[in-house]
Amino acid sequence: MASEDKRRRSTVNVARLTMWKMKDDTAEATTYDDTAHTFDTSLAAAKYTPKMQTNEQYGDGIKVEAFVAKDGGDLEITVNGFDTGDGVFLFGEKDDNGTEISGSEDIVPNVCVAYYTKRTDGKYNLYKFPKATFYPEGEDSKQQEGTTVSYGTASLKGTYMPLISTKDDCYKRYGVDPTEDNEIFEKWFTKADYHGQSEAV
Secondary structure, eight states: OHHHHHHHHOEEEEEEEEEEEEEEEOSSOEEEOSSOEEOSSEEEEEEEEEEEEEEEEEETTEEEEEEEEEEEEEEEEEEETOOTTHHHHHHOOEEETTEEEOOTTOOOOOEEEEEEEEETTSOEEEEEEEEEEEEOOOOOEEEEETTEEEEEEEEEEEEEOOOTTTOOOOEEEEEEOTTTTHHHHHHHHHOTTOOSOOOOO
């Protein structure tokens, strides 16, 4: 049974990287740009690592309680084919007639990040991080997989954090059927604030 669970959760590819710039995140609401930035590429890998805040309470010299709370985390995405405009979107760089300019006054925006992994059973696992920031890094490394060689590979490293409005920091939906659950799948990548719950009528 354990081997079956392991097989069911294994992934064969990571794809459809989509992001939206965040406009506001307040106690009342979180808003994003309507236009999504899609990366015209495939992803080689994606990994997130939650951060934990810990504390302990003692009474009469004896530990009586331990507290462990999530506090966002680290997000790493390897993009094959980092292309024109991706740096402008991610890092607040300027675009001057096709030349991307990085300067000291660039402000790196918060973004909502969505992608999926395709499982060996043909179903998808969907991931969305509603508030993330990536740090500028070098790209244009070479990657080779079998006989396929690709350039313009960027290793995107950043952090994700909880929303002020809802305290949510990550949404995951496992086992989405690309045919039966197509509406959920499409909304996941066309609406920044959609994360698969039933919508009020």
